[in-house]
Amino acid sequence: MKAAILISALALGVVPAMAEDVTVGMILPMTGPSASTGKQEKAGAELYIAQHGDKVAGKTIKLLVKDDTGAADVTKRLAQEAIANDHAAALMGFGLTPLAFAVAPIATEAKVPEIVTAAATAVITEKSPFIVRTSFTLPQASAPMAQWAAKNGIKKVVTIVTDYGPGLDAEKWFGETFKHEGGEIIEAIRTPLKNPDFAPFLQRVKDDKPDAVFVFVPSGFGAMVMKQFIEQGLAKAGVKLIGTGDVTDDDQLNGMGEAALGVVTAHHYSASHDSPENKAFVTAFEKANGFRPNFMGVAAYDGMALLYHALEATKGATDGAGLIEAMKGAKWMSPRGPVEIDPDTRDIVQNMYVRKVEKKDGQLYNMEFETIPMVKDPFKATKK
Ligand code: DHB
Numbered sequence: 001m002k003a004a005i006l007i008s009a010l011a012l013g014v015v016p017a018m019a020e021d022v023t024v025g026m027i028l029p030m031t032g033p034s035a036s037t038g039k040q041e042k043a044g045a046e047l048y049i050a051q052h053g054d055k056v057a058g059k060t061i062k063l064l065v066k067d068d069t070g071a072a073d074v075t076k077r078l079a080q081e082a083i084a085n086d087h088a089a090a091l092m093g094f095g096l097t098p099l100a101f102a103v104a105p106i107a108t109e110a111k112v113p114e115i116v117t118a119a120a121t122a123v124i125t126e127k128s129p130f131i132v133r134t135s136f137t138l139p140q141a142s143a144p145m146a147q148w149a150a151k152n153g154i155k156k157v158v159t160i161v162t163d164y165g166p167g168l169d170a171e172k173w174f175g176e177t178f179k180h181e182g183g184e185i186i187e188a189i190r191t192p193l194k195n196p197d198f199a200p201f202l203q204r205v206k207d208d209k210p211d212a213v214f215v216f217v218p219s220g221f222g223a224m225v226m227k228q229f230i231e232q233g234l235a236k237a238g239v240k241l242i243g244t245g246d247v248t249d250d251d252q253l254n255g256m257g258e259a260a261l262g263v264v265t266a267h268h269y270s271a272s273h274d275s276p277e278n279k280a281f282v283t284a285f286e287k288a289n290g291f292r293p294n295f296m297g298v299a300a301y302d303g304m305a306l307l308y309h310a311l312e313a314t315k316g317a318t319d320g321a322g323l324i325e326a327m328k329g330a331k332w333m334s335p336r337g338p339v340e341i342d343p344d345t346r347d348i349v350q351n352m353y354v355r356k357v358e359k360k361d362g363q364l365y366n367m368e369f370e371t372i373p374m375v376k377d378p379f380k381a382t383k384k
Pocket of ligand 1 (some may be wrong): 037095096097098119120123163166217218219221246370
């Protein structure tokens with residue numbers, strides 16, 4: 001069979017591509033406090049391959065998932081090993097901003113694409129011309145949240161963010177946009193990334209008596225915030241909880257209980273997004289894994305979609321610069337809605353949705369009720 005194909009291809013003067021492997025080094029926190037990110041991302045990437053086959057443009061995709069435990073020195077070592085030992089043609093994943101930063105010089109030096117499918121500090125894509133992103137940026141989500149809050153009777157806000165890249169982006173872009181729209185930031189609180197305890201901060205928020213508290217915490221920390229928000233009596237004191245969708249993460253939302261009902265957030269993905277593409281995605285994801293996809297799961301699914309697109313465009317050629325060129329301007333229909341890779345910034349352009357936690361079929365979901373179409377990362381837009 002193979003020989004017949006080869007002969008007919010040669011007869012046509014076509015040189016068939018060798019059946020080579022394209023190794024993808026997917027580096028994720030599979031253990032530690034961000035393990036839910038690793039679990040979701042691995043499931044998203046594997047689902048894409050299962051649905052589309054492991055063959056693209058004559059190449060065979062080999063996914064190697066490596067656990068960096070959330071430690072940047074480990075991420076860096078694993079990236080070096082993936083390139084030197086496994087001959088990885090692309091690196092993917094990066095569960096936290098410092099982990100994505102750690103690999104940027106390696107991607108540049110080795111000319112290997114770094115497909116960021118999790119970390120979301122705006123500046124990440126500027127750290128290497130080989131970085132492209134399918135997750136989101138915190139300014140993308142925080143600015144629409146501020147606009148919605150200002151238009152919906154919220155006048156005074158305390159912000160609480162985790163004290164590192166994405167939290168600082170969220171604080172700045174929520175705060176500046178909200179003030180621009182006439183709102184007031186009473187206090188801007190930052191909590192440590194390691195071993196956070198929100199209780200003392202939430203007590204301070206209660207004393208400040210704002211209309212709402214705006215929260216950013218990375219994926220996996222939302223349930224703890226919600227629990228302490230209730231325990232500290234903030235909901236009873238009439239303080240609303242708002243935030244980016246990281247706090248009502250689909251991976252944990254259903255376990256948060258009825259206290260989460262009514263929480264409004266802005267984000268790019270909800271498992272309840274109403275489209276045929278998303279319904280098919282969620283059904284297949286739940287069937288394969290036994291849990292609901294969150295925004296990390298969909299970003300890894302799309303990271304793989306982007307790599308397949310690029311390999312098709314290069315006809316299977318794996319040189320890094322060619323793959324990155326092929327990714328620029330790529331457009332496709334994601335389970336989250338239409339997406340596009342901005343050719344100038346290599347960052348994702350996507351709809352932002354304002355959502356409210358509601359009960360549907362006995363389960364808690366972020367129900368989208370407003371769409372801001374095709375939002376570019378506003379951080380980069382201001383620099384032009
Ligand atoms: C980052 C991590 C997250 O889990 C998240 O939800 C958003 C941003 C980050 O470290 O960039």
